[in-house]
Amino acid sequence: MPLKVYNTLGSRREEFEPLDDSYVRMYVCGPTVYDHPHIGHAKSYVSFDAMVRYLRYLGYKVTYVQNITDVGHLTDDADEGEDKIAKRAARERVDPMELVEKYTRSYFEDMDALNCLRPDISPRASGHIPEQIEIVKTLLERGFAYEVNGSVYFDVSRFSAYGKLSGRKLDELAAGARVEVNPDKKHPADFALWKKAEKGHILRWNSPWGWGYPGWHLECSVMATRYLGETIDIHGGGLENAFPHHECEIAQSEAAHGKPFAKYWLHNNMVTVDGVKMGKSLGNFITLKDAFARHHPLCLRYFVLTSHYRSPLDFSEEAIDAAARGLQRIHNAVAAVRQALQGASEPQGGNDVERLREIERFRERFEEAMNEDFNTPQAIAVLSDLVRWTNQLLASGAPGAAALEKLKSAFDTLGADVLGIVTDTLVGQEAPGxxxxxxxxxxxxxxxxxxxxxxxxxxxxxxxxxxxxxxxxxxxxxxxxxxxx
RNA sequence: GGCGGCGUAGCCAAGAGGACUAAGGCGACGGAUUGCAAAUCCGUUAUCCGCGGGUUCGAAUCCCGCCGCCGCCUCCA
Known part of the structure; x- marks a missing residue:
């Protein structure tokens, strides 16, 4: 049974067929590094990490690119906005690049703790300004953009497919605009490709249009193309970025290159806290470092994976405590298998041939679950069934080494390699010396x-x-x- | 106001027309095991899937209406 994924572009589940048979080009929007990562980041990046891991399990070679946004973008689309990174840097009294370095490290630290594999490439926006300027030039040359007073805007009316990802219509966008319309723009939905740096704007670069800085949608288009090509297989990100961010990425990239930008758009849903959206600007976010002080990072990871990536996840202490116990149960079984294996002398026990076949069945069920748009909750349910089966086996006599090896291998691939919830050191098993x-x-x-x-x-x-x-x-x-x- | 999504047991959460007399986890209760616990095993815990209609031989799954919640339309994973 083939892997199926839910493609936001088209709003339906599709069979996954990468451009090349065995190679997957995957890009996921990374964090803006102006603060410590929070539990929303955990949901997003654990979800995509599990996808990457599963794709590799299926035998694909995956190049996983996830950017670091270290160029300050405005807090809103009007010209009044503040640059978040500059603002925070001023508050902490450090150079913006120093601030960005600090939180980039913090980000990797927390992602490592969550057992997320490092992306193959973690490009920084600030390191790709020349490429961003190039694409702006191309868009101007091709007539998809116009310059006004040192800023360059994308001309949405020239790109008829605008709205194909999010289902927006241009006239509705104009009517519903909450932000005051920028008089420089021809159409309210036009977006900045390059912004003129106002006086005192620290993060700025020279360009053919004077000193300025890139628009906030540009970096992803540029870095995805630079490292993966003009058409990529998977573009992932948070649901809240489908519009306008991803919509604008599509417009820029496809206008500049004249070919599809990404074949599959995958969006993860949001984290809520007590039923309310958690957002940076809402100030109700829980940092991962706070969460780790109360819960083992692997429990957080497990908690994230117990709901589907496209479902919202409500964070509560009780829910995580429950998840922790569930994970403990899995780890207990894995520890028991590892221990039994050490004492197993018989290469094969009485019913091992049948047992090997049964273990194989669990693996098939697990794959069936993951093939349904990365259904990790169901995959975990299969793993839980395997745990029960394992405990029964262990309690009921002497399994041979062959069955135990196969069990160990099942936990190592499904629990460790794919879901990343089983590691060498197991939760609650250590008796410190x-x-x-x-x-x-x-x-x-x-x-x-x-x-x-x-x-x-x-x-x-x-x-x-x-x-x-x-x-x-x-x-x-x-x-x-x-x-x- | 426009667009999109969700509502399944005490809680978390899969299932998206017939293998559903609805997975899995947590919790609770009963039993086995144990000196007592822990771990583990066995059993019980939704006659029903927000509410009301409809389509169908058949609906948690499709359609319509209503109620409630959430997201996007402004930076955000």
């Missing part, structure tokens, strides 16, 4: 003595007091183990 570990071991020994003497009062007291300081003891047939609660 060092002085702390040796002290806990002493207490465990003392408790074992008490239990042996049927002094359960002492034994339970030790366990309860350890629990109060965050150490959880677990009695197993092989002895007592512990972990940080």
């Amino acid at each position: 060092g002085l702390e570990g040796r002290l806990v071991d002493i207490l465990i020994d003392m408790r074992a003595e008490a239990r042996k003497a049927k002094d359960f009062k002492t034994a339970d007291a030790i366990r309860e007091r350890l629990e109060k300081v965050g150490v959880e003891l677990m009695d197993t047939p092989e002895g007592t183990t512990w972990k940080r609660a």
Whole structure:
């Protein structure tokens, strides 16, 4: 069964067929780095990360480009707007490029914690100003743009396909415009390709039209083309950017190159907090660093993947706690398999041939789920079924090494490689060594003595007091183990 | 005002005309196991998919109306 994806361009589910048989060119809009990343970034980039991982699992070679927006853009489309990066840099009293560097690092740090693979290329907008100037020149030459007072605007009336992504109509846009119409524009929907730098605007570059800076839609067109070509397979981004950002990207790129810009447009839905949209300008955003202080990053990742990327995700502490327990269950099973494998001497157990076939069935179900527009919630449901099956197997006797190997491999590919929710170090399994570990071991020994003497009062007291300081003891047939609660 | 989306058990969340007498997770309850716990296993927890009509042999899934919520139309993942 082939992979199907929901294409915003056309608003329907389509079979995925890249331009080249085995190669996928993928571009995803990256962050504007003027603050620490928040949980909205987690939803977006975890979703696209899972897609990249799955495409690679299917055997595609994927070049994944995700830009870093480090050129300040105006807070609105009128000329009054402030440059967010310059504004923040002034507030922190650092050079804009220093600010941008700081938050770029912060961004990668958090994405690494979420186990997102680094993009193959993370181009910065500020490093591609010459290319942006070039495309503006091309658009002027081809008659799709006009210059007014040192600024250049895209002439939307010359591009008849404008609106094909978002379904907007030009006359409706004019009528509903909330922003005061810029008198320099011929049409209210015309957008800036190049903006003249007003006095005091720090981030500026020289151009054929004087000192200025690029319009905010331009960088993605330019960097996608530079690294992936004039037509790419997948362009991803947040739903809120479908209009106007992506619509404008299409207009610029297709007007400049005369060919389709992207074959598939994939948009992830938004994060809400207590049912309300979380947005930078709303000031109600939760940074990932705050969230990580309360939840293991992998739990956040798992939480994101338990809902579909095109559904909104409502963030709440309770929901994440529930997700954390769900992930713990998976990790427990993976740990159990790894442990059983160490002790497995028989190459093959009694029913291993049938078991291998059953494990293969789980893999097929998993792929069926992912093939339906990257249905990670359903894929996780399959993984949960596999967890139950694994626990039953482990409890019911002696599986051979062959079955255990196959199970390990299933968790390693589906859980680790594709979903990225299983890692080498598992949540809640570590019993740290060092002085702390040796002290806990002493207490465990003392408790074992008490239990042996049927002094359960002492034994339970030790366990309860350890629990109060965050150490959880677990009695197993092989002895007592512990972990940080 | 225009455009788009959503409403499934206590909670989160799949399913998009017939394998649905509706996945999976969390929670709760009962049982097995355990000295007691934890982990694990077994069972129960939506006669029903916002409400009202309609189409169909058949609808959570399609159509119409209503109610509620959300997003976009201004920077945002």
